[in-house]
Amino acid sequence: MMKLFIYCLGIVLFFGSCEDKKKASQNENEIENEVEIDTSTSISNQKNNTEKKDSIAYPEITNNNVVSFLTEYGKNNPETKVLISSRFGDIEIELYKDTPLHRANMIYLVKQKYFDETFFHRVVPNFIIQAGNSDIVSTPRKRVALGNKYLLPAEIIPGRIHEYGSVSGAKEYRENPDNRTAPYEFFIFLGPKSSTTHLNGKYTIFGRVTKGMDVVEEISKVKADDGDWPLQNIYITAKVVE
Template sequence: MRKLIIYCLGIVLFFGSCEDKKKASQTETEIENEIKTEGEKKIESKKEETQNFPEITNENAVSFLTEYGEKNPETKVLITTRFGDIEIELYKDTPLHRANFIYLVKQHYFDETFFHRVVPNFIIQAGNSDLTSTQKKRAELGKEYLLPAEIIPGRVHEYGTVSGAKEYRENPDNRTAPYEFFIFLGPKSSTTHLNGKYTIFGKVTKGMDVVEEISKVKADDGDWPLNNIYISAKVIE
């Protein structure tokens, strides 16, 4: 009888051990699958951001950005600087500018560009640099195109609005230079030459203290900061 009890106990322990090992194996497999899935998502996301797109020209800009905007509906971007972060919300009623900005962010265009123009109590402007890499990016993405103006009646430059920089040469239609944007700080009294002539396509929702600090850095006679203010950008929503 004692041997029978020991024998039965051994069987129970054996199968219990097998069950524990099975559960442990299942748990390890589930964790591995989760890690693999997460990795695949990141790889797929990276592929989406770096996939080959056609060079943007004045001829295809509207059709390309319209289609891109439909597939990429995000409206919130985080700009990172050594002074801190700036969160920007893009307006849906300026669809070409919104799509263009999201496209440039996802293509990593803004990374390692600068806030290259700072005017206290007026604006800070970003999207350019004196690095050859910036000109190379522009050549690859589309060197010549401009964005059609999307000027909304009644919308004016206010504290924290984000607007597209404008190409002055032969530009009676107020088309936007696609790679540069500026954040407005100045009083409304200084907006006479801006309102109705520059497309306002977003606003700063967080980080105006950072914008203020950047606007006060020392700059040369051309408003270019004496020490480069690098930026990077990513889509957050």
């Protein structure tokens, strides 16, 4: 009986040892996975912290400092080409140097990642497509962080009219006799010159599409609601090319 007892006890200890090793192995994998997740999160947080630190270096833009801020920023950031990307393809935009505040504002917003995950939110076939807004919470938060109450002084160049591919700043339809530009939205013109009488001399044209008007055309034809908002959101991202 004693031998039988010892034999049974040995079997129990053997399988118990195997089960403990299996659990230990599972726990080890779980810990490794947890470390990977934590590491990834840490790196992401470090990146986000870096981005926040970079943005903190710039003051909130207001109507009082907009000219001085963008003038200085423009001197240090002389780029003139921006790439707008969506699921329909890429649109390359050249920014005009003779509208320096609008050029600097566009470059600033692109570098601050403002336009990423905003939409082409207004489409009118044979007229315009407009970008820079969205119905997600990140967009107003970005505006508050960068400066929610500033407008750009008009930089309307005599004789410059809206043509196929012109890029212009949008306006707020409140009292705006100085034709100041709402800084966060822009539109690309497609329509015939006959439809520009209410645009020319009232909206600042600060660039033109140099590549991708076929993409602009395709976007302009998507189905939209009664407010010209596409039925399916057209997300965009933007980057400075040169």
